[in-house]
Every structure is written in C-alpha cells, then in structure tokens.
Amino acid sequence: MAKTVYKGVLKTWKDDRGFGFIQPDNGDKDIFVHISSLKGMARRPYRGDILYYQVGQDEKGKFKAIDVRIEGVAYQPKAKTFAGWWLWLSALILALGSAAVAAYLQK
Structure with missing residues (x-):
C-alpha cells in the first residue's frame, strides 16, 4: 500500500x-x-x-x-563507497606482497 x-x-x-x-x-x-x-x-x-x-x-x-x-531541487543519492574501499584494500595487499617478495629475494 x-x-x-x-x-x-x-x-x-x-x-x-x-x-x-x-x-x-x-x-x-x-x-x-x-x-x-x-x-x-x-x-x-x-x-x-x-x-x-x-x-x-x-x-x-x-x-x-x-x-x-x-520541489525543484535535485536528489543526489550517496555514492556507494564499496568500490573505493575495494581499490584501497587491493593496493595494500599488492604493496605488502611486493615487500614480502623483495625481502625474500634479498636473502
């Protein structure tokens, strides 16, 4: 209803x-x-x-x-922040992985 x-x-x-x-x-x-x-x-x-x-x-x-x-004012829904969060997490994992590989190769 x-x-x-x-x-x-x-x-x-x-x-x-x-x-x-x-x-x-x-x-x-x-x-x-x-x-x-x-x-x-x-x-x-x-x-x-x-x-x-x-x-x-x-x-x-x-x-x-x-x-x-x-009346006459645009509706602006909040943008979903999941995509931004996922990008930052991916970059962090990549950076930590790269640092671990670099440390391993220097032994």
Whole structure:
C-alpha cells in the first residue's frame, strides 16, 4: 500500500538547529520537519520552499514529516563507497606482497 504524499510550504526554518515547520496545503496544523528527513537533497531547505513529504510519528507519538523532498531541487543519492574501499584494500595487499617478495629475494 502506497503512503500518501502531502504538499506544503516551509513556514519556519532554524538552519543552525536543523529543523522547522511545514504549513500543509490541505489546511492541517503545521508539521515538524528535521534535516534528517531531507536525505539526498542537493541543498538545505529555505523558508518558503515547497516540500513534498509523508507523515510519520516520533517515539513520543508526535507527528512529523518524513521522506521530504524540496520541489525543484535535485536528489543526489550517496555514492556507494564499496568500490573505493575495494581499490584501497587491493593496493595494500599488492604493496605488502611486493615487500614480502623483495625481502625474500634479498636473502
């Protein structure tokens, strides 16, 4: 079952603290939004941005915006770092192997 996506305007934003409130287009009460709900956005939000979001609850049962996207802002998923990790490990193994062979040949 698909979750409902809501639309609203970022009414307030405290950039130094990483949170604000969205004024929903449907007239509901303002809803809390945290910077952690904006994963993958190319920039931080500004007051007045149009946001698309789903509604979830925090551990205390209060409603909050989740899976938030900023209208007109590119989504940039984090690159997978496995390839970089594998390259460094391969280089380390090659270097250690070369040092061992060099030490063996000098005997």
